[in-house]
Amino acid sequence: MSEDAAVLRVARTSHDGRVELALSGELDNDTLPTAQDEVSAAEAEAPPVLVLDLAALEYVDSCGVRLVLLAQGVADDENRRLAVRLGHGQTRRMFDMLGITDRLEVLDREEPPS
Amino acid sequence: MSTASDPFRHLAVFFHDVDGLVATLTPMLTEALARGDLVWAAVDDPARGALERRLGSAADDVVFGEPAQPYSYSGQTTASRRADRLRELTADGRAALVLSDSSTVGGPGPRSSAPDFWSVVDASCNLALTGLPVTLVCLCDATGASEDTERYLYWNHPELFDGSHASPNPRYRTPDQVLASVPAPSAPPLGPPNHLAPFEGVTALRGVRRATRRHGEEAGLSDEQVDGLVLAIGELVSNSIEHGPGHGTLSWWTRPGRVVAQVHDPGHMTTTTPGLRRPDVRSVRGRGVWLARQLSDVLHFWTGVDGTHVRLEISAA
Numbered sequence: 402m403s404e405d406a407a408v409l410r411v412a413r414t415s416h417d418g419r420v421e422l423a424l425s426g427e428l429d430n431d432t433l434p435t436a437q438d439e440v441s442a443a444e445a446e447a448p449p450v451l452v453l454d455l456a457a458l459e460y461v462d463s464c465g466v467r468l469v470l471l472a473q474g475v476a477d478d479e480n481r482r483l484a485v486r487l488g489h490g491q492t493r494r495m496f497d498m499l500g501i502t503d504r505l506e507v508l509d510r511e512e513p514p515s
Numbered sequence: 516m517s518t519a520s521d522p523f524r525h526l527a528v529f530f531h532d533v534d535g536l537v538a539t540l541t542p543m544l545t546e547a548l549a550r551g552d553l554v555w556a557a558v559d560d561p562a563r564g565a566l567e568r569r570l571g572s573a574a575d576d577v578v579f580g581e582p583a584q585p586y587s588y589s590g591q592t593t594a595s596r597r598a599d600r601l602r603e604l605t606a607d608g609r610a611a612l613v614l615s616d617s618s619t620v621g622g623p624g625p626r627s628s629a630p631d632f633w634s635v636v637d638a639s640c641n642l643a644l645t646g647l648p649v650t651l652v653c654l655c656d657a658t659g660a661s662e663d664t665e666r667y668l669y670w671n672h673p674e675l676f677d678g679s680h681a682s683p684n685p686r687y688r689t690p691d692q693v694l695a696s697v698p699a700p701s702a703p704p705l706g707p708p709n710h711l712a713p714f715e716g717v718t719a720l721r722g723v724r725r726a727t728r729r730h731g732e733e734a735g736l737s738d739e740q741v742d743g744l745v746l747a748i749g750e751l752v753s754n755s756i757e758h759g760p761g762h763g764t765l766s767w768w769t770r771p772g773r774v775v776a777q778v779h780d781p782g783h784m785t786t787t788t789p790g791l792r793r794p795d796v797r798s799v800r801g802r803g804v805w806l807a808r809q810l811s812d813v814l815h816f817w818t819g820v821d822g823t824h825v826r827l828e829i830s831a832a
Contacts, residue, residue: 430753431717460724462749463802470799491742498809500796 408432411439419450419514427460433468440472449481450514456488465492466499473505482506484514522610524650525641526681527672529657536654537565540614542679543652548573553604553611557581558654562616582613588703589815590635595791595808598643602793610648618656630663631697637671638693642791652676667697694787699817702826705775708766714752715762723752723765727776730767734774736831743810744829748776750803751825754789755780759823772831781822789816 409432412423420443428436443451453472455465469485476483484506487493496502508514530536544566547554555578556566567574583600587593605611617633640651655668669675669686670693676682688696710730714723727748731741748765755763755778763780790804808814813828 427721429717429720429749430757431720460745460749462746462753463806464753466802467799470797474799491746495746495806498806499794499802504796 409435411436413439413443415448417513418448419452420446420448421452421454423454423457425457425459428455428458428465428468429460429462430464433464436464436468437471440468444472444475444479447479447481450484451476451481452484452486452508452514454486455492456486456490456510458492461492461495463495463499466496466501469505470501482514484508486510521646522648523644523646524674525637525644525653525672526650526674526676527653527655527668527684528676529655529660529668531657533561533565536562537569539676539679540566540652541569543612543650544570544577545573547610547612547650548576551609553609554578554613555580555582555611556614558614558616559618562654581615582611587813587815589699589813590632591639591699591788591791591815592808592813593636594639594643595814597640598647598791598793599809601644601647601649605648610650612650612652614652614654616654616656618659630661630667631700633664634667634671634693634697635699637667638690638697639788639791641671641673641690642788643793645792667693670696691787698787699815701817701819701824702777702815705768708768708777710767710769711764713762713764714756717753717756719756720749720753724749726765730769730774730776731829734769734831735771736774736829740829740832744774744776744827747807747810747814747827747829748778750807751778751827754803755782755823755825758782758784763822774829775826777824777826779822779824784816784818784823790814 409424409426409428414421422439422443424436451472453469455461473483486508487496488510528536528539530539544554554576556563557580558566563579582604583597601611637653644651653672655664669684670688672684673687674681675684712726724745727745728741731744736744752765759780759782763778766777768775790808794802794805807827811827811829814825816825
Protein backbone atom coordinates (compact mmCIF):
# COMPACT_ATOMS: atom_id res chain seq x y z
CA MET A 402 0.00 0.00 0.00
CA SER A 403 1.24 3.48 -0.82
CA GLU A 404 2.12 5.78 2.10
CA ASP A 405 -0.38 8.17 0.58
CA ALA A 406 -3.24 5.67 0.55
CA ALA A 407 -6.52 6.62 2.12
CA VAL A 408 -7.32 5.47 5.64
CA LEU A 409 -10.73 4.32 6.75
CA ARG A 410 -11.64 3.55 10.35
CA VAL A 411 -14.77 1.70 11.37
CA ALA A 412 -15.97 1.77 14.99
CA ARG A 413 -18.55 -0.80 15.89
CA THR A 414 -21.05 -0.65 18.74
CA SER A 415 -23.99 -2.88 19.63
CA HIS A 416 -26.92 -2.25 21.92
CA ASP A 417 -30.64 -2.85 22.14
CA GLY A 418 -30.72 -5.13 19.16
CA ARG A 419 -28.91 -2.82 16.82
CA VAL A 420 -25.40 -2.77 15.45
CA GLU A 421 -23.94 0.59 14.53
CA LEU A 422 -20.88 1.08 12.32
CA ALA A 423 -19.39 4.57 12.52
CA LEU A 424 -17.05 5.30 9.62
CA SER A 425 -14.37 7.97 9.72
CA GLY A 426 -11.49 8.87 7.42
CA GLU A 427 -11.91 8.43 3.68
CA LEU A 428 -14.25 6.11 1.81
CA ASP A 429 -13.25 5.58 -1.81
CA ASN A 430 -12.55 2.71 -4.17
CA ASP A 431 -9.39 1.96 -2.20
CA THR A 432 -11.06 1.63 1.18
CA LEU A 433 -14.45 0.32 0.05
CA PRO A 434 -13.46 -3.37 0.53
CA THR A 435 -12.64 -2.67 4.19
CA ALA A 436 -16.02 -1.04 4.69
CA GLN A 437 -17.79 -3.87 2.88
CA ASP A 438 -16.03 -6.46 5.06
CA GLU A 439 -17.19 -4.67 8.21
CA VAL A 440 -20.74 -4.42 6.92
CA SER A 441 -20.76 -8.10 5.93
CA ALA A 442 -19.52 -9.09 9.39
CA ALA A 443 -22.26 -7.05 11.00
CA GLU A 444 -24.90 -8.47 8.66
CA ALA A 445 -23.78 -12.00 9.59
CA GLU A 446 -25.05 -11.33 13.11
CA ALA A 447 -28.49 -10.57 11.63
CA PRO A 448 -29.21 -7.57 13.88
CA PRO A 449 -32.80 -6.30 13.62
CA VAL A 450 -31.36 -2.85 12.85
CA LEU A 451 -28.03 -2.00 11.24
CA VAL A 452 -26.98 1.65 11.35
CA LEU A 453 -24.28 3.01 9.03
CA ASP A 454 -22.94 6.33 10.27
CA LEU A 455 -21.21 8.20 7.45
CA ALA A 456 -21.48 11.64 9.04
CA ALA A 457 -17.88 11.80 10.26
CA LEU A 458 -16.21 10.82 6.99
CA GLU A 459 -13.69 13.38 5.74
CA TYR A 460 -14.27 12.19 2.19
CA VAL A 461 -16.84 9.95 0.56
CA ASP A 462 -17.67 9.50 -3.09
CA SER A 463 -20.19 7.36 -4.92
CA CYS A 464 -18.62 4.29 -3.29
CA GLY A 465 -20.47 5.36 -0.16
CA VAL A 466 -23.74 5.24 -2.05
CA ARG A 467 -22.86 1.77 -3.33
CA LEU A 468 -22.08 0.59 0.22
CA VAL A 469 -25.40 1.88 1.55
CA LEU A 470 -27.52 0.54 -1.31
CA LEU A 471 -25.93 -2.89 -1.13
CA ALA A 472 -26.62 -2.99 2.61
CA GLN A 473 -30.17 -1.80 1.99
CA GLY A 474 -30.64 -4.65 -0.49
CA VAL A 475 -29.46 -7.21 2.05
CA ALA A 476 -31.66 -5.72 4.77
CA ASP A 477 -34.70 -5.77 2.45
CA ASP A 478 -34.02 -9.36 1.39
CA GLU A 479 -33.73 -10.51 5.00
CA ASN A 480 -36.60 -8.42 6.30
CA ARG A 481 -34.38 -6.35 8.58
CA ARG A 482 -33.84 -2.57 8.82
CA LEU A 483 -31.02 -0.37 7.66
CA ALA A 484 -30.66 3.21 8.87
CA VAL A 485 -27.98 5.77 7.97
CA ARG A 486 -26.53 8.90 9.46
CA LEU A 487 -25.44 11.31 6.74
CA GLY A 488 -24.82 14.49 8.75
CA HIS A 489 -25.42 17.85 7.07
CA GLY A 490 -22.26 18.28 5.02
CA GLN A 491 -20.95 16.98 1.75
CA THR A 492 -22.08 13.40 2.35
CA ARG A 493 -25.67 14.51 2.71
CA ARG A 494 -25.38 16.81 -0.32
CA MET A 495 -24.16 13.94 -2.49
CA PHE A 496 -27.01 11.64 -1.45
CA ASP A 497 -29.48 14.50 -2.02
CA MET A 498 -28.03 15.27 -5.45
CA LEU A 499 -28.48 11.66 -6.46
CA GLY A 500 -32.08 11.62 -5.24
CA ILE A 501 -31.45 8.76 -2.82
CA THR A 502 -31.93 10.35 0.59
CA ASP A 503 -35.71 10.01 0.52
CA ARG A 504 -35.43 6.26 -0.08
CA LEU A 505 -33.45 5.70 3.12
CA GLU A 506 -34.17 5.75 6.83
CA VAL A 507 -32.01 8.73 7.74
CA LEU A 508 -31.18 9.48 11.36
CA ASP A 509 -29.76 12.62 12.89
CA ARG A 510 -26.41 12.37 14.57
CA GLU A 511 -27.51 11.19 18.01
CA GLU A 512 -30.97 10.01 17.12
CA PRO A 513 -31.67 6.34 17.92
CA PRO A 514 -33.70 4.30 15.45
CA SER A 515 -37.39 4.30 16.38
CA MET B 516 -42.72 8.96 -29.28
CA SER B 517 -43.17 8.85 -25.55
CA THR B 518 -43.89 5.54 -23.92
CA ALA B 519 -45.88 4.63 -20.85
CA SER B 520 -42.71 4.72 -18.79
CA ASP B 521 -40.96 7.60 -20.54
CA PRO B 522 -42.79 10.87 -21.15
CA PHE B 523 -39.89 12.40 -23.09
CA ARG B 524 -40.61 13.08 -26.79
CA HIS B 525 -38.13 14.29 -29.38
CA LEU B 526 -39.55 15.40 -32.69
CA ALA B 527 -38.33 17.19 -35.79
CA VAL B 528 -40.06 19.29 -38.35
CA PHE B 529 -38.73 20.13 -41.81
CA PHE B 530 -40.12 23.45 -42.99
CA HIS B 531 -39.88 25.41 -46.21
CA ASP B 532 -41.30 28.74 -45.05
CA VAL B 533 -42.39 30.42 -41.84
CA ASP B 534 -46.10 30.18 -42.58
CA GLY B 535 -45.84 26.42 -43.07
CA LEU B 536 -43.82 26.09 -39.86
CA VAL B 537 -46.34 28.05 -37.83
CA ALA B 538 -49.23 26.04 -39.27
CA THR B 539 -47.45 22.83 -38.24
CA LEU B 540 -46.65 23.98 -34.72
CA THR B 541 -49.81 25.85 -33.77
CA PRO B 542 -51.97 22.86 -32.72
CA MET B 543 -49.23 21.48 -30.46
CA LEU B 544 -48.49 24.90 -28.98
CA THR B 545 -52.15 25.68 -28.40
CA GLU B 546 -52.72 22.39 -26.62
CA ALA B 547 -49.60 22.80 -24.48
CA LEU B 548 -50.53 26.34 -23.46
CA ALA B 549 -54.11 25.29 -22.67
CA ARG B 550 -52.77 22.56 -20.37
CA GLY B 551 -50.55 25.09 -18.60
CA ASP B 552 -47.32 23.50 -19.80
CA LEU B 553 -44.11 25.49 -19.78
CA VAL B 554 -43.32 26.55 -23.34
CA TRP B 555 -40.03 27.83 -24.77
CA ALA B 556 -39.42 28.81 -28.36
CA ALA B 557 -35.86 29.33 -29.54
CA VAL B 558 -36.76 30.64 -32.99
CA ASP B 559 -35.66 33.52 -35.22
CA ASP B 560 -37.48 36.87 -35.34
CA PRO B 561 -39.68 36.13 -38.38
CA ALA B 562 -40.88 32.86 -36.82
CA ARG B 563 -41.44 34.58 -33.48
CA GLY B 564 -43.51 37.32 -35.14
CA ALA B 565 -45.60 34.78 -37.03
CA LEU B 566 -46.18 32.69 -33.89
CA GLU B 567 -47.23 35.76 -31.90
CA ARG B 568 -49.69 36.75 -34.60
CA ARG B 569 -51.15 33.25 -34.83
CA LEU B 570 -51.37 32.61 -31.07
CA GLY B 571 -52.58 36.08 -30.09
CA SER B 572 -52.58 36.76 -26.38
CA ALA B 573 -51.69 33.12 -25.65
CA ALA B 574 -48.20 33.93 -26.95
CA ASP B 575 -47.65 35.96 -23.76
CA ASP B 576 -47.11 32.63 -21.98
CA VAL B 577 -44.37 31.54 -24.41
CA VAL B 578 -40.81 32.19 -23.29
CA PHE B 579 -38.79 33.10 -26.38
CA GLY B 580 -35.32 31.67 -25.86
CA GLU B 581 -33.59 28.47 -24.80
CA PRO B 582 -34.14 27.07 -21.30
CA ALA B 583 -30.46 26.25 -20.91
CA GLN B 584 -27.65 28.47 -22.14
CA PRO B 585 -24.84 28.76 -22.89
CA TYR B 586 -23.69 26.18 -25.38
CA SER B 587 -20.17 24.93 -25.20
CA TYR B 588 -17.98 22.98 -27.58
CA SER B 589 -19.28 19.90 -25.79
CA GLY B 590 -22.61 18.61 -27.07
CA GLN B 591 -22.69 16.20 -24.11
CA THR B 592 -22.49 19.15 -21.74
CA THR B 593 -25.18 21.05 -23.62
CA ALA B 594 -27.52 18.05 -23.34
CA SER B 595 -26.65 17.53 -19.69
CA ARG B 596 -27.29 21.20 -18.82
CA ARG B 597 -30.55 21.14 -20.74
CA ALA B 598 -31.64 18.09 -18.75
CA ASP B 599 -30.65 19.65 -15.41
CA ARG B 600 -32.55 22.85 -16.15
CA LEU B 601 -35.63 21.06 -17.43
CA ARG B 602 -35.59 18.67 -14.46
CA GLU B 603 -35.57 21.70 -12.17
CA LEU B 604 -38.30 23.54 -14.09
CA THR B 605 -40.65 20.55 -14.30
CA ALA B 606 -40.15 19.52 -10.67
CA ASP B 607 -43.56 21.02 -9.84
CA GLY B 608 -45.22 18.42 -12.05
CA ARG B 609 -45.74 20.58 -15.12
CA ALA B 610 -44.67 19.38 -18.55
CA ALA B 611 -42.48 21.41 -20.89
CA LEU B 612 -42.51 22.01 -24.63
CA VAL B 613 -39.30 23.32 -26.18
CA LEU B 614 -38.98 24.48 -29.79
CA SER B 615 -35.35 24.57 -30.82
CA ASP B 616 -34.02 25.95 -34.10
CA SER B 617 -30.31 25.16 -34.06
CA SER B 618 -29.58 27.82 -36.70
CA THR B 619 -31.10 30.40 -34.34
CA VAL B 620 -29.69 29.37 -31.01
CA GLY B 621 -26.20 29.02 -32.47
CA GLY B 622 -23.26 27.77 -30.49
CA PRO B 623 -19.80 28.56 -29.25
CA GLY B 624 -18.03 28.87 -32.59
CA PRO B 625 -17.78 27.82 -36.20
CA ARG B 626 -17.84 24.12 -35.31
CA SER B 627 -21.23 24.52 -33.70
CA SER B 628 -22.91 25.12 -37.05
CA ALA B 629 -21.63 21.76 -38.33
CA PRO B 630 -24.31 19.06 -38.60
CA ASP B 631 -22.17 16.60 -36.62
CA PHE B 632 -22.07 19.02 -33.66
CA TRP B 633 -25.86 19.06 -33.55
CA SER B 634 -26.03 15.31 -34.03
CA VAL B 635 -24.02 14.87 -30.83
CA VAL B 636 -26.31 17.33 -29.03
CA ASP B 637 -29.46 15.55 -30.27
CA ALA B 638 -28.21 12.02 -29.54
CA SER B 639 -27.01 13.13 -26.10
CA CYS B 640 -30.40 14.73 -25.39
CA ASN B 641 -32.05 11.41 -26.20
CA LEU B 642 -30.14 9.98 -23.24
CA ALA B 643 -30.05 12.93 -20.85
CA LEU B 644 -33.74 13.85 -21.10
CA THR B 645 -35.00 10.30 -20.64
CA GLY B 646 -37.77 10.20 -18.08
CA LEU B 647 -38.50 13.94 -18.12
CA PRO B 648 -41.96 15.29 -19.02
CA VAL B 649 -40.48 17.20 -21.93
CA THR B 650 -41.35 17.47 -25.60
CA LEU B 651 -38.41 18.78 -27.62
CA VAL B 652 -39.19 19.86 -31.17
CA CYS B 653 -36.24 20.57 -33.44
CA LEU B 654 -36.88 22.88 -36.37
CA CYS B 655 -34.99 22.41 -39.61
CA ASP B 656 -35.16 24.79 -42.55
CA ALA B 657 -35.32 22.37 -45.49
CA THR B 658 -34.17 25.02 -47.94
CA GLY B 659 -30.70 25.20 -46.40
CA ALA B 660 -30.31 21.64 -45.17
CA SER B 661 -27.26 19.65 -46.26
CA GLU B 662 -27.30 15.89 -46.77
CA ASP B 663 -25.65 15.45 -43.36
CA THR B 664 -28.22 17.67 -41.67
CA GLU B 665 -31.04 15.65 -43.15
CA ARG B 666 -29.45 12.29 -42.32
CA TYR B 667 -28.76 13.22 -38.70
CA LEU B 668 -32.22 14.65 -38.30
CA TYR B 669 -33.68 11.29 -39.29
CA TRP B 670 -31.25 9.39 -37.07
CA ASN B 671 -31.92 11.40 -33.91
CA HIS B 672 -35.65 12.05 -33.87
CA PRO B 673 -38.04 9.20 -33.03
CA GLU B 674 -40.94 11.23 -34.45
CA LEU B 675 -41.26 13.52 -37.45
CA PHE B 676 -43.97 16.00 -38.28
CA ASP B 677 -45.95 15.35 -41.41
CA GLY B 678 -48.27 18.33 -41.72
CA SER B 679 -49.54 19.06 -38.23
CA HIS B 680 -49.37 15.41 -37.17
CA ALA B 681 -46.34 13.59 -35.80
CA SER B 682 -45.54 10.09 -37.00
CA PRO B 683 -42.98 7.50 -35.89
CA ASN B 684 -39.74 7.78 -37.83
CA PRO B 685 -38.56 4.41 -39.16
CA ARG B 686 -35.04 5.75 -39.81
CA TYR B 687 -34.47 6.61 -36.13
CA ARG B 688 -31.30 5.19 -34.55
CA THR B 689 -30.49 4.75 -30.89
CA PRO B 690 -28.11 7.30 -29.33
CA ASP B 691 -25.43 4.64 -28.98
CA GLN B 692 -25.68 3.82 -32.68
CA VAL B 693 -25.51 7.50 -33.62
CA LEU B 694 -22.62 8.31 -31.31
CA ALA B 695 -20.72 5.27 -32.54
CA SER B 696 -21.07 6.63 -36.10
CA VAL B 697 -20.56 10.30 -35.24
CA PRO B 698 -18.53 10.30 -32.03
CA ALA B 699 -17.96 13.24 -29.75
CA PRO B 700 -15.12 15.39 -31.10
CA SER B 701 -11.97 16.08 -29.16
CA ALA B 702 -11.95 19.13 -26.91
CA PRO B 703 -10.12 22.21 -28.25
CA PRO B 704 -6.33 22.06 -27.78
CA LEU B 705 -4.98 24.02 -24.80
CA GLY B 706 -1.22 23.79 -25.17
CA PRO B 707 1.08 22.31 -22.56
CA PRO B 708 -0.54 21.91 -19.13
CA ASN B 709 0.70 23.75 -16.02
CA HIS B 710 0.98 20.44 -14.30
CA LEU B 711 0.79 16.78 -15.28
CA ALA B 712 0.94 13.77 -12.97
CA PRO B 713 0.53 10.06 -13.61
CA PHE B 714 -1.75 7.91 -11.47
CA GLU B 715 -1.92 4.15 -11.09
CA GLY B 716 -4.22 1.98 -9.04
CA VAL B 717 -6.72 2.86 -6.35
CA THR B 718 -4.01 3.71 -3.83
CA ALA B 719 -3.29 6.81 -5.94
CA LEU B 720 -6.73 8.28 -5.25
CA ARG B 721 -5.87 10.04 -2.03
CA GLY B 722 -2.88 11.81 -3.61
CA VAL B 723 -5.04 12.80 -6.58
CA ARG B 724 -7.55 14.38 -4.21
CA ARG B 725 -4.91 16.30 -2.30
CA ALA B 726 -3.44 17.71 -5.53
CA THR B 727 -6.91 18.54 -6.81
CA ARG B 728 -7.76 20.49 -3.67
CA ARG B 729 -4.55 22.47 -4.05
CA HIS B 730 -5.32 23.36 -7.68
CA GLY B 731 -8.87 24.41 -6.81
CA GLU B 732 -7.71 26.60 -3.94
CA GLU B 733 -4.95 28.17 -6.03
CA ALA B 734 -7.51 29.09 -8.70
CA GLY B 735 -9.64 30.84 -6.06
CA LEU B 736 -12.69 28.58 -6.25
CA SER B 737 -15.10 28.78 -3.32
CA ASP B 738 -14.88 26.12 -0.59
CA GLU B 739 -18.00 24.42 -1.95
CA GLN B 740 -16.61 24.44 -5.49
CA VAL B 741 -13.30 23.01 -4.28
CA ASP B 742 -15.18 20.20 -2.52
CA GLY B 743 -17.12 19.59 -5.72
CA LEU B 744 -13.94 19.63 -7.81
CA VAL B 745 -12.28 17.11 -5.49
CA LEU B 746 -15.31 14.82 -5.69
CA ALA B 747 -15.63 15.18 -9.48
CA ILE B 748 -11.95 14.49 -10.21
CA GLY B 749 -11.98 11.66 -7.66
CA GLU B 750 -14.89 10.06 -9.50
CA LEU B 751 -13.30 10.48 -12.93
CA VAL B 752 -9.92 9.09 -11.91
CA SER B 753 -11.60 6.28 -9.99
CA ASN B 754 -13.71 5.51 -13.07
CA SER B 755 -10.59 5.42 -15.24
CA ILE B 756 -8.84 3.06 -12.82
CA GLU B 757 -11.84 0.79 -12.38
CA HIS B 758 -13.06 0.61 -15.97
CA GLY B 759 -9.90 1.48 -17.90
CA PRO B 760 -6.43 -0.01 -17.83
CA GLY B 761 -5.81 1.08 -14.24
CA HIS B 762 -3.40 3.92 -14.93
CA GLY B 763 -3.30 7.24 -16.71
CA THR B 764 -2.44 10.91 -16.36
CA LEU B 765 -4.13 13.93 -14.83
CA SER B 766 -3.28 17.30 -16.43
CA TRP B 767 -4.07 20.79 -15.14
CA TRP B 768 -4.47 24.19 -16.78
CA THR B 769 -5.14 26.47 -13.85
CA ARG B 770 -5.42 30.25 -13.75
CA PRO B 771 -7.17 32.67 -11.40
CA GLY B 772 -10.87 31.98 -11.39
CA ARG B 773 -10.73 28.94 -13.62
CA VAL B 774 -9.66 25.31 -13.48
CA VAL B 775 -9.38 22.97 -16.45
CA ALA B 776 -8.36 19.38 -15.78
CA GLN B 777 -8.03 16.42 -18.10
CA VAL B 778 -7.90 12.72 -17.31
CA HIS B 779 -6.36 10.49 -19.92
CA ASP B 780 -5.89 6.74 -20.02
CA PRO B 781 -4.85 4.47 -22.86
CA GLY B 782 -8.04 2.42 -22.74
CA HIS B 783 -11.06 2.71 -25.02
CA MET B 784 -14.49 3.34 -23.55
CA THR B 785 -17.06 0.66 -24.18
CA THR B 786 -19.83 3.22 -23.72
CA THR B 787 -20.19 6.17 -26.07
CA THR B 788 -22.12 8.28 -23.62
CA PRO B 789 -20.96 8.11 -20.01
CA GLY B 790 -22.90 9.89 -17.30
CA LEU B 791 -25.66 11.40 -19.41
CA ARG B 792 -28.61 9.35 -18.26
CA ARG B 793 -29.60 10.07 -14.67
CA PRO B 794 -28.82 6.95 -12.66
CA ASP B 795 -31.78 4.93 -11.50
CA VAL B 796 -32.21 5.37 -7.74
CA ARG B 797 -32.28 1.57 -7.35
CA SER B 798 -29.07 1.03 -9.27
CA VAL B 799 -26.06 0.19 -7.11
CA ARG B 800 -23.41 1.41 -9.57
CA GLY B 801 -22.88 3.92 -12.35
CA ARG B 802 -23.23 7.21 -10.52
CA GLY B 803 -19.71 8.67 -10.57
CA VAL B 804 -19.65 10.31 -13.99
CA TRP B 805 -23.19 11.65 -13.69
CA LEU B 806 -22.19 13.15 -10.35
CA ALA B 807 -19.06 14.70 -11.91
CA ARG B 808 -21.25 16.31 -14.58
CA GLN B 809 -23.40 17.93 -11.88
CA LEU B 810 -20.35 19.37 -10.18
CA SER B 811 -18.64 20.91 -13.23
CA ASP B 812 -19.38 23.58 -15.82
CA VAL B 813 -18.20 21.44 -18.73
CA LEU B 814 -17.48 17.72 -18.78
CA HIS B 815 -16.49 16.25 -22.11
CA PHE B 816 -15.51 12.66 -22.94
CA TRP B 817 -13.93 11.58 -26.17
CA THR B 818 -11.94 8.63 -27.43
CA GLY B 819 -9.02 8.93 -29.81
CA VAL B 820 -6.40 6.57 -31.15
CA ASP B 821 -4.35 7.17 -28.00
CA GLY B 822 -7.13 6.31 -25.60
CA THR B 823 -9.90 7.95 -23.60
CA HIS B 824 -9.92 11.57 -22.50
CA VAL B 825 -12.22 13.53 -20.26
CA ARG B 826 -11.94 17.27 -19.79
CA LEU B 827 -13.52 19.08 -16.86
CA GLU B 828 -13.89 22.84 -16.52
CA ILE B 829 -14.98 24.87 -13.50
CA SER B 830 -15.00 28.65 -13.21
CA ALA B 831 -15.17 30.55 -9.93
CA ALA B 832 -18.75 31.35 -8.99
